[in-house]
Amino acid sequence: MSWEYIKFDKNEHVAKIIFNNPQKNNALNILMRSEFSEVLNACSIDDEIKVVIITTNSENFCSGADLSEFNTFPSIVESNLISKNNNLWKDLYNFEKPIICLTKGWVIGSGFEIIMLSDFVFSHTSSIFKMPEVELSLTPISGGTQTFLNKTNIAIAKEIMLFSEEIDVYKAYNFGIINFYSDDYNILIEQVRKFTENIKTIDLKRLKIVKKLLNLSTEENLYLGKHWEQYYSTTLR
């Protein structure tokens, strides 16, 4: 299958979802989001795939939502229902396999929120992170107000979302937003390769459960979380 704004590549256990809208700096339009969702669902049911890498084939990872499509939806109610029922961001959050984002250039708005929904982020030093919503009289809609607190603290979440300031990779690393950075993109690719190579030997079921439990630690109270850990640990024996 082929898509207009997404390129897909599968090599053994590693799937690559590549944003391919370079004319608009990978701004996410409606079709691109729908293609992204379709590819993600395909990765979810393909048992050969153990890890998904989300990246770009151009200079920028993602410049956020395509603003040219704004104010074109006929009804606010309809738009609200569609985004709630067919929500790519929830699919990303609930995606059971590890997701790695490999970024460079702009990581703006929904682009930033995508990396916050992923599990590991490898960034080139050219990466610029920004949440410009309040500057544009918008609020985040791709889970940003909820997922930032899963990775960093409330003071940093508010600093990023209320002040709309750009942050670089060094700050992003200190804030706990990215896992690794380098000024050499090839080194970064090699790091990601090593990382995915390690995942190759791990049992997929175990990988999914551990990811689920770790995400649960930000959702449930400690005792319920511990209960689920014991339950899954016992069932895996």
Place this chain on the structure above:
Amino acid sequence: MNNAEPISVFNSGKYIIISLENEIISPEEIYYDLNSIIQEININQDIWVVGFDLTKVAKICDIKSSSESLNISLTKLILEIKKPVIGLVSGEISNRLFEMILPMDYRITDKKSIFIMSQIFNDNMQFDGATQLLPRIIGLNKSKELIMFGKQINSKEAHEMGLVNIIVDEEKLNEIFTRKIELLTQFSPLAMQFTKSAINFSKDTNTIRGMNMENDLYSILLSSKDRTSSINSIKNKNKRKPYSGK
């Protein structure tokens, strides 16, 4: 709004700065005035950002009357502010004063400030939310160090932990404080309020429910005049008109 000691209020139109004027503050002394100021801030659509200047305060005392103590919570008042709140502190930020800055959204201090909660050494304990608010800001481990062992930290450590957002030179405290507040007055007030509300909600819910709430707030904002004019100006490549908060 009346300027009443020990609280003074500067109202610029789009933002308001509340200053505590006395070195030693008793919560009873300021609670009721602060409550009315905050109620007005919440209903006054012309006020977009709130600043708290606590640089003159050296100490906030414990509440004298135990019968009143449950009703007098300064942090609860600040938590009720719907608009972004920026706090300015300097010097020794200890105990109740330390607690008072925790519900603020952005904290500014100078290089020489120190932060300490020493209640545990005085047969006392936190009263105004520190055991609940501090872990949400700096994490559980570091909160335990500060609260259970009374560890003192300097500005640099406070910044690294995320307890303060920015450290500035002492002589630039007021300038940066005002600049940060004025920066926020350039942004959409409704978007700021909704974003603040959604971030705060995320502490008390699971991610998927929070995402639904985020979606609802986004949809409410779709009908705002500011949002329409902002998107139109981007599409038509015009200079954006200042936001109106409507």
